[in-house]
Amino acid sequence: MKNLFYLFSMAFVVNFSIAQEGKINIEQDNKITELLDIYKSSKHNSEYYRIQVGFGDYAKAQEIKSNIEIDFPDLPSKIDFDSPTYRVRVGRFKSKLEAERKFNEVRKKYPDAMLLKPKKSTI
Structure with a gap:
């Protein structure tokens, strides 16, 4: 009886482990990759200067x-x-020259203002 139990247990385990094999194949349209590339390049080009x-x-x-x-x-x-603070930031300047011109104007009224450089895109 004991051997019969072991035999059924072993057959169940072998059958169960074989049944778990599977293969997944995901097909993706090439246009999705193209759209992701366009999105990444637009994010990269959207860097701008700001004034705090x-x-x-x-x-x-x-x-x-x-x-x-x-x-x-x-x-x-x-x-x-x-x-831990709230920061007030103004402007969205594409060029450094444009940002510096406006920064000089803002700094006359707000002497603690700072010109912030664009962050590098991580995408």
């Missing part, structure tokens, strides 16, 4: 942003959270 005007807690950042919108209504402004 000030930072602090959320209330201070809101106040700075309001003042920026009054003083420089042509510049898009945004509050970014970079732990």
Whole structure:
């Protein structure tokens, strides 16, 4: 009886292990790869300079942003959270020359402003 139990157990294990074999084949359209390449190149080309005007807690950042919108209504402004502070950043400049010109103008009103270089794309 004991041998019979071992025989059935062994047959079950062998059958179960053979049944688990499988092969997956994923077919992907080549256009998906092309689209990913286009996306990566557009992200790489979307680097831009920004000007950081000030930072602090959320209330201070809101106040700075309001003042920026009054003083420089042509510049898009945004509050970014970079732990532990909120940072007010303005502009999206493609060229360094354009960014430096606007930076000199902003710095007259906000002497603590900093010109931020574009980040390298990780994609």
